[in-house]
Amino acid sequence: MSKEEKKVNRRDFLFTASYTVGAVGVGAVIWPMIDQMNPDKAQQALATTEVDISNIEPGKSITVLWRGKPVFLKRRTSEEIAEARAVKLDDLPDPQKDEDRVKEGKDEWLVMLGVCTHLGCVPLKDKGDFNGWFCPCHGSHYDVSGRIRKGPAPTNMEIPKFEFVDSNTIKIG
Numbered sequence: 036m037s038k039e040e041k042k043v044n045r046r047d048f049l050f051t052a053s054y055t056v057g058a059v060g061v062g063a064v065i066w067p068m069i070d071q072m073n074p075d076k077a078q079q080a081l082a083t084t085e086v087d088i089s090n091i092e093p094g095k096s097i098t099v100l101w102r103g104k105p106v107f108l109k110r111r112t113s114e115e116i117a118e119a120r121a122v123k124l125d126d127l128p129d130p131q132k133d134e135d136r137v138k139e140g141k142d143e144w145l146v147m148l149g150v151c152t153h154l155g156c157v158p159l160k161d162k163g164d165f166n167g168w169f170c171p172c173h174g175s176h177y178d179v180s181g182r183i184r185k186g187p188a189p190t191n192m193e194i195p196k197f198e199f200v201d202s203n204t205i206k207i208g
């Protein structure tokens with residue numbers, strides 16, 4: 036093989052390699068980047084996030100960033116909780132009780148990753164056919180518990196690990 040041919044092959048390989056990484060998706064690309072950060076930066080990137088929830092009125096929600104992803108925090112009204120609990124599990128593509136998506140005794144607080152489980156778009160709040168969220172990318176409708184009700188998303192929006200530090204603070208992660 037001539038020198039020129041070798042060069043071409045190497046270029047082809049580099050192209051194929053970077054193309055493959057691109058196709059694997061965001062999750063696979065983020066981790067190597069964190070790996071290369073210095074330990075303090077890596078620690079920060081993986082850190083937990085504390086959120087002050089004292090100013091969120093019933094029926095309202097906020098979005099915070101945690102580990103580079105949006106997290107929705109919604110303070111649900113008693114009507115919204117009742118609506119979520121009145122749904123029959125048989126009517127859900129990914130059957131899950133509303134009670135299992137919140138902390139016991141803190142039923143008004145829904146905390147979930149604001150990422151559509153179809154292909155990862157960020158759904159819009161207070162939209163869609165089920166009084167919850169709507170993902171405009173391909174038309175997935177989520178209810179007030181963040182459960183998928185209609186459209187291509189296969190599962191409910193994910194609940195991250197979180198806890199109440201006190202009555203006004205939630206720690207995510």
Ligand code: FES
Pocket residue numbers: 151152153154155156170171172173174175186187188
């Ligand atoms: S990414 Fe949300 S419906 Fe496709």
